Amino acid sequence: MSRVIEFSSTGGPEVLEFKEVEVPAPGPGEVRIRVKALGLNRAESMWRTGEYIEEVKLPARLGYEAAGFVEAIGEGVTGFVVGEAVNTVPAFSQNQYGMYGELVLAPISAVVKHPPGLSFEEAASIWMMFITVYGAFIEAADLKAGDVVLIPAASSSVGLASIQLVNMVGATPIALTRTAAKRQQLLDAGAAFVIVTEEQDLVAEVMRITDGVGARVVFDPVGGPSLGKLVKAMKTGGILLAYGALSEEPAQFSYLDLLIKLPTILGYTIWNTSGDPVRQKAAVEFITAGLAAGALKPMIDRTFAFDEMVEAHRYLETNNQFGKIVVSV
Structure with a gap:
C-alpha cells in the first residue's frame, strides 16, 4: 500500500x-x-x-x-x-x-x-526546467555565442535554468523582473543584465544594452500586453518562443512591428523534446554533462x-x- x-x-x-x-x-x-x-x-x-x-x-x-x-x-x-x-x-x-x-x-x-x-x-x-530550456535554446533557437537573450519571469525555475544555459553557450542573458526585489539575486545567479520592468523602459534598456540591435532570442512564459514590448525589443529576424500564458489578458502587439522586425514567433512546449526518444536522450546527455562541469546547477x-x-x-x-x-x- x-x-x-x-x-x-x-x-x-x-x-x-x-x-x-x-x-x-x-x-x-x-x-x-x-x-x-x-x-x-x-x-x-x-x-x-x-x-x-x-x-x-x-x-x-x-x-x-x-x-x-x-x-x-x-x-x-x-x-x-x-x-x-x-x-x-x-x-x-x-x-x-x-x-x-x-x-x-x-x-x-x-x-x-x-x-x-x-x-x-x-x-x-x-529535468522540467533544463529539458525545457535545452529544447528551446539548443534545438529551436540554435543559440550561439554572442547572441542576446531576453528572459521574462527570470526568477522562476525555468528562468534561472535559462540564465545558466545561455551563459553555458557563451550568449548574453538579460533577465526581466517586475520589481527590484530580486534584482541582486538574478545578477548573482548569472544574469548579465537585469531590467526591472515596472521601473525601467524595457525597449529602451534592451536597445541601450545591445547598441540598438535588439535581442535575437526571447523566451516568454507570460504573453499578455507585454508581448508587444518584447517584439519591439527584438533584433530584426529574431525568434520569440512562447512557452506559457501566465498573463490572463490577451496578447497584444503591433502588426507594423511584425513587418519591421520580421520575427519568427513559435509556440513551444517541453514535449517537443521529451516526447521524442532520440531528442530526449540528447537533452539528458547535454544536461548531465553540464551538471558534471558545474555549468548547470x-x-x-x-x-x-x-x-x-x-x-x-x-x-x-x-x-x-x-x-x-x-x-x-
Whole structure:
C-alpha cells in the first residue's frame, strides 16, 4: 500500500487529497519507483485547476518529476535494475501517470539515471526546467555565442535554468523582473543584465544594452500586453518562443512591428523534446554533462514535506519563489 495524492474536482490547492492505494506490479514497459523527492511545476497547478493544455479526467493524479529507487521492473524493461537510483522526466500524460506518491508506476520512456553527486531533492528539481530550456535554446533557437537573450519571469525555475544555459553557450542573458526585489539575486545567479520592468523602459534598456540591435532570442512564459514590448525589443529576424500564458489578458502587439522586425514567433512546449526518444536522450546527455562541469546547477527555493503538499501548492501560486519548489517524501 502507498499514499498517493489525487483530486476529484478541479480547484485550489485544497482539492488535493491523500489516498491509501495498492500500487500494482509494473506492466510491460513500466517500473515501480519508491519516491524520495518530488519537483513541483506550474503545469501541475494548472492541471489541478483544469486550465492545462490537456483536459483533465477526474478523479486525477498529478506530478511529473520524481526521484527515488527502482523497486520493481516490468516486462521488456532493460538498462535498469532493482535498487537503482532514478528520476522521471515529463514525458507522459498526467491522465495516465502521476508521480505524487510514496510508491508510483512510471513508463520507462520517462525514466532516466540519477545524476551523480546530486541529492534526491536536487535531482527532482532539474529535468522540467533544463529539458525545457535545452529544447528551446539548443534545438529551436540554435543559440550561439554572442547572441542576446531576453528572459521574462527570470526568477522562476525555468528562468534561472535559462540564465545558466545561455551563459553555458557563451550568449548574453538579460533577465526581466517586475520589481527590484530580486534584482541582486538574478545578477548573482548569472544574469548579465537585469531590467526591472515596472521601473525601467524595457525597449529602451534592451536597445541601450545591445547598441540598438535588439535581442535575437526571447523566451516568454507570460504573453499578455507585454508581448508587444518584447517584439519591439527584438533584433530584426529574431525568434520569440512562447512557452506559457501566465498573463490572463490577451496578447497584444503591433502588426507594423511584425513587418519591421520580421520575427519568427513559435509556440513551444517541453514535449517537443521529451516526447521524442532520440531528442530526449540528447537533452539528458547535454544536461548531465553540464551538471558534471558545474555549468548547470539545481536552484531550490524551498523544500516541503509530503504531508505539506497543499501548503506547497499554495506557495507555488504566490509566485514569490526564486527557483524550484521541492517536496521530500
